[in-house]
Amino acid sequence: xSASPEPARRFVSRLNSLLxxxxxxxxxxxRTYTGKLTGYDPTTYSIMLxxxxxxxxxxxxxxxxxxxxxxxxxxxxxxxxxxKEFSEFLSRFGNIEKHLIKVYDDINVVEVGKSIKVSKDGVxxxxxxxxxxxxxxxxxxxxxxxNQ
Numbered sequence: 001x002s003a004s005p006e007p008a009r010r011f012v013s014r015l016n017s018l019l020x021x022x023x024x025x026x027x028x029x030x031r032t033y034t035g036k037l038t039g040y041d042p043t044t045y046s047i048m049l050x051x052x053x054x055x056x057x058x059x060x061x062x063x064x065x066x067x068x069x070x071x072x073x074x075x076x077x078x079x080x081x082x083x084k085e086f087s088e089f090l091s092r093f094g095n096i097e098k099h100l101i102k103v104y105d106d107i108n109v110v111e112v113g114k115s116i117k118v119s120k121d122g123v124x125x126x127x128x129x130x131x132x133x134x135x136x137x138x139x140x141x142x143x144x145x146x147n148q
Contacts, residue, residue, distance in 0.1 A: 012042060013106040018075060023049075025065055026072040031055055033063055045070065080144050081120035083108045086137070090118075094136040 024034045025047065035052030045067035052063040087101045087110050102111040110118040116125030116133055123134040141147075 015040060015042075015073075016106050017108055018073070021075065024072075024074040025049065025070055026074065027065070027069050028071045029069070033060075033065065035060075035063065041067070044068070047073070079108070079120075080141070080146060081108065083110045083119075086110055086118060086140055089140050089143075090133065090136055093139065094132065096133075 018037050019039070021037060022034065023037045024032055026032050032055040033049055033052045035049035037047060038050045039048040040046065047065050047067070047070070049063040049065070050061065052060045054060065083103045083105060087103045090096050090101060090110065090112070091098050096112060100113055103109075104111065108119060112118070112125075112129065112133055115127075116123065116130050118124075118133060118137060123130055123137050125133070
């Protein structure tokens, strides 16, 4: 019986969601690097960090760390906007039909219809529906303790 490709897809999808975010990389030798994850090799899990700071306080403009040296990859910031959670919020409080809402977990984006996109950066689109979604987005952020 062969293993399902779904867990591997989920793993890579989640790793993709960390791109352009701050992470802490712990190495097998005990050193740590914290910086912006800007790339990785999916076959070796070698990673590239920009503006990385090591545990000794050194700052490195670019760091490439080979996958076989990594013991842990930790997310350095909490996610305020969660696409799946927002889609449920939108459906419940915005009275938007579920078949109009599509969630892209790997990039943390919600698409409403074909013309409106919602992400941690806000609402993209125009028209009355986009205005309604923007109002719901602001209310969603308020429930997270963010006032805009």
